[in-house]
Amino acid sequence: MPEALPRVAGPITAGEMLRSGGIDPDALVAIAPRVTPDAVTVRVASPLFRMVWARGISAVTMPWAIYVTPTVMERHLAGGEPARTGRLMVHELMHVEQWRRLGGFRHLVQYLGDYLRGRAHGRTHWEAYRAVRLEREARAAARLMSETQPR
Numbered sequence: 001m002p003e004a005l006p007r008v009a010g011p012i013t014a015g016e017m018l019r020s021g022g023i024d025p026d027a028l029v030a031i032a033p034r035v036t037p038d039a040v041t042v043r044v045a046s047p048l049f050r051m052v053w054a055r056g057i058s059a060v061t062m063p064w065a066i067y068v069t070p071t072v073m074e075r076h077l078a079g080g081e082p083a084r085t086g087r088l089m090v091h092e093l094m095h096v097e098q099w100r101r102l103g104g105f106r107h108l109v110q111y112l113g114d115y116l117r118g119r120a121h122g123r124t125h126w127e128a129y130r131a132v133r134l135e136r137e138a139r140a141a142a143r144l145m146s147e148t149q150p151r
Helices: 014-020 025-030 070-078 082-102 104-120 125-131 133-148
Strands: 041-044 059-062 065-068
Touching (some): 014 025, 041 070, 065 082, 070 082, 104 125
């Protein structure tokens, strides 16, 4: 039986998910000046879309939206692990920033180039993924924002 998607009354924004995680969306402007978190929609990815994701991926960012697993959305709607959700949103919003800063073509070339170089050098999928420069930048931003926000 297909997995049921969480019911969401209306659009949920990355800004809302940041605030629920204790992160001020306005503070993000210093590291992601091209992003307005309240203008970025967060959607549950369809089962078909998730079929192409590697196991363990919680979200994928496209230039127009952030797509999350049903588990991430359910956790947000239930108020569970808000700090984790906040960090994930910072990470994904950095990918929105990267798309806008580099443009779609350059973003894809850099991302895929880094990943494929890592694989060609014998790295596992996860090692190559973690070594992608754009992923390292997004992880660093999420770490910085979660460390600098008041509790």
